[in-house]
Amino acid sequence: MARMLLAAGIAGLTVGAVFFDRVSAASVSLQERIDQAQPGAVVTVPAGKYRGPIRITKPIVLQAEGAVEIASDGSSPVLSILSDHAVVRGMKIVDNRINPADASVVMRGNHNIVEDLVIETMGTGVQLRDASNNTLRGIRVIGLVTDPGKEQEGLHNHGQHAHQLSGAAGTNPDVTAKKGNGFDLNHSHHNRIVSNRISNMFDGIYAENSNFNHMEQNFVENSRYGYHFMGTSATKLLGNTGSANVTGTMLMESDGAVVQHNRFVKQRENPNAQGILLFDVTGSRIEGNRIEGNRVGLYMERSKGNRLEGNEFTLNFVGMQLKQASGNVVTANHFVSNVIQAQAQDSTANTLEGNYWDDMQGIDLDADGRSNIPYELNPFFLALTEAVPPYQIFFQAPGLVFLEGLFTAGTDASIRDGAPLLAPVMAQEDEQRAGQQTAMGVLSVLLMSGSCLIMYGGVRRK
Amino acid sequence: MHIMNIAKREIQIGFRNPWAYSFTALFSLFTLALLIIQSQSYMEGYTYTTGTILNLILYLLPLMTMLLASFSVTAEKEEGSWELLSTYALTATSFLWGKYAGLAVVLVSIVCFSYGFAGLFGMLLGKGFTLSALLFFLLFSICIVLLFLGIAMVVGSLSRNRWQALTLGVSIWFFLILAWPTLLISVLSFLPYTWIKPVLQVATCLNPAEFVRMFSVVRLGGGAIFGPEYYKWVNWMESPFGIAGFAALCLMWICVTMLTAIAVWERRRYRD
Numbered sequence: 066m067a068r069m070l071l072a073a074g075i076a077g078l079t080v081g082a083v084f085f086d087r088v089s090a091a092s093v094s095l096q097e098r099i100d101q102a103q104p105g106a107v108v109t110v111p112a113g114k115y116r117g118p119i120r121i122t123k124p125i126v127l128q129a130e131g132a133v134e135i136a137s138d139g140s141s142p143v144l145s146i147l148s149d150h151a152v153v154r155g156m157k158i159v160d161n162r163i164n165p166a167d168a169s170v171v172m173r174g175n176h177n178i179v180e181d182l183v184i185e186t187m188g189t190g191v192q193l194r195d196a197s198n199n200t201l202r203g204i205r206v207i208g209l210v211t212d213p214g215k216e217q218e219g220l221h222n223h224g225q226h227a228h229q230l231s232g233a234a235g236t237n238p239d240v241t242a243k244k245g246n247g248f249d250l251n252h253s254h255h256n257r258i259v260s261n262r263i264s265n266m267f268d269g270i271y272a273e274n275s276n277f278n279h280m281e282q283n284f285v286e287n288s289r290y291g292y293h294f295m296g297t298s299a300t301k302l303l304g305n306t307g308s309a310n311v312t313g314t315m316l317m318e319s320d321g322a323v324v325q326h327n328r329f330v331k332q333r334e335n336p337n338a339q340g341i342l343l344f345d346v347t348g349s350r351i352e353g354n355r356i357e358g359n360r361v362g363l364y365m366e367r368s369k370g371n372r373l374e375g376n377e378f379t380l381n382f383v384g385m386q387l388k389q390a391s392g393n394v395v396t397a398n399h400f401v402s403n404v405i406q407a408q409a410q411d412s413t414a415n416t417l418e419g420n421y422w423d424d425m426q427g428i429d430l431d432a433d434g435r436s437n438i439p440y441e442l443n444p445f446f447l448a449l450t451e452a453v454p455p456y457q458i459f460f461q462a463p464g465l466v467f468l469e470g471l472f473t474a475g476t477d478a479s480i481r482d483g484a485p486l487l488a489p490v491m492a493q494e495d496e497q498r499a500g501q502q503t504a505m506g507v508l509s510v511l512l513m514s515g516s517c518l519i520m521y522g523g524v525r526r527k
Numbered sequence: 528m529h530i531m532n533i534a535k536r537e538i539q540i541g542f543r544n545p546w547a548y549s550f551t552a553l554f555s556l557f558t559l560a561l562l563i564i565q566s567q568s569y570m571e572g573y574t575y576t577t578g579t580i581l582n583l584i585l586y587l588l589p590l591m592t593m594l595l596a597s598f599s600v601t602a603e604k605e606e607g608s609w610e611l612l613s614t615y616a617l618t619a620t621s622f623l624w625g626k627y628a629g630l631a632v633v634l635v636s637i638v639c640f641s642y643g644f645a646g647l648f649g650m651l652l653g654k655g656f657t658l659s660a661l662l663f664f665l666l667f668s669i670c671i672v673l674l675f676l677g678i679a680m681v682v683g684s685l686s687r688n689r690w691q692a693l694t695l696g697v698s699i700w701f702f703l704i705l706a707w708p709t710l711l712i713s714v715l716s717f718l719p720y721t722w723i724k725p726v727l728q729v730a731t732c733l734n735p736a737e738f739v740r741m742f743s744v745v746r747l748g749g750g751a752i753f754g755p756e757y758y759k760w761v762n763w764m765e766s767p768f769g770i771a772g773f774a775a776l777c778l779m780w781i782c783v784t785m786l787t788a789i790a791v792w793e794r795r796r797y798r799d
Contacts, residue, residue, distance in 0.1 A: 174577040358751040380751045402574050404752050454713065455724040457754035458731060461578040463585045464707040505658045506650050510644030516636035523542030
């Protein structure tokens, strides 16, 4: 077996050497053409395979014509943008260095535009260092590092072998490849990151000490954290999606963030999974997000003065969890079918009012749409499933509802909504329902007349 | 052929029984109440309201099914009509399957009438069930009826008279519906921790109320509420195999309960 692997490795290396000899000649000319271009010129890259590194040091437009693929040389970033006002468009970047210090694409300038790239990488996709006012749009970042459990399958995949020519993760057992981030920002401000798609990375978008960045309509899946912010200010996160990550969005030591209309779904495989995690976050607005099917929908710790409004928490194990949080406003959110709607520890000084809890039957005496009975969580089921998780199969079982009723006395849950809503705020699809009315009538009449006929047939004396 | 005749006779007896109508009235009023609950806060997919409605159905329908059906079976013994029928070449198998089919028609008609009534009423009021919700609750109810009917046949065969049937029926209902989690939680606390999940899974397959409820919740897209322990089950139920597996389990349940009822009936027949 070992001999076969060795032979395969040698064969692979020979092929690789031939492959790179052929492409390097072309790439030297590409770099030369870039170097010779005047600032402001458009350099078109004909279809073909090239070898990096490509360095852009002046404001030019680098545009692919057809399928352009640039591969790594095994030591430096595939593409570096060191200039301001440059544009790079429409190429594929393949980087198979194992655990590199820098990313496949490195940006150190301002006001650049990078769009429509496909980046296949063993490390980090795009790095922004002291780079501001850049636009990154329509970039697809695909992580090539396979998870430990899946590595065996990867070895049999011949396509994968081609990508691993220089690194050869499969042939060197001493080095375990670590995933990098999709986009990695450090000391970079006012960037726009729009409509990108990131899969199988460490963090989808990671920003540290970077302010006023704007992320919109991105999609991150199968990564650790979808969107991860450390020490950032005024970050905007609008309409993004995180699916099947460990955590959808994580904000730490940040302030003034706006997180609106995002979707965080199915963050549940990991025992520490959350939809949104806020740690030491102040003055931020979390509004209109859809947080569905996560282990914990929203987790907030040591955070102050944030506003959580109009979010939809559905089918999470725990809808919202607060820990040492104070001075936050939680209002007009929907808590629908979460196993534990919300829980709180050492977090009493928050304003929790006017949310919709679907397990609550309230009474509205003054017709203001809000119940005059407060909503209080019954901690019985939480205690039961914390002790033995398999008991979760009893969630909302008829007998358990009965049992819970016996144990309501003495709820000291710190989740208490003073004036819960009686009906959900979100508009119902009245038109759709109206369209179904005819079909509904026909079915009802059929059911009734059918059963009446059977009854008559039974009663009739022959 | 015998089965058909017995079933026809059962439908006639069933609808001449005033109990059938009082149950129809009760269940119609009940579905109206469900309609009102649901129209207050209807949202797509699985919600707490849907869960509550499923629970209310689970409180009433199994009890109704077991009382009507087991009474009908014991009545045959009490009133001596089985003795009369035994003089013909009629096996217990075709007799009981005939009764099962007839009672199924009676009960399903009651359920259909009630949902039709509630649907029509809701339409006149201008707010009511959506089509998909109505169909969903109807199918859920029919499943419950068909499965508990099998248990009722066993109860009917075991009991000598209606009093016994009532006692046994109510106990089984209480055990399977109300006391189920309480009993399992207390019994499982004596078992090693690692046994809890497999025992729970087997137990769930043995309780029709639970497996029908779980399957319904999963089909409504609410599988996540059962937590990470049951991802494999939930994924499997969401797949096309899930429906086939569920149908197979239901059929198996009906067959096993019917075979038990037939065996019990035969033993009683020779002992008496």
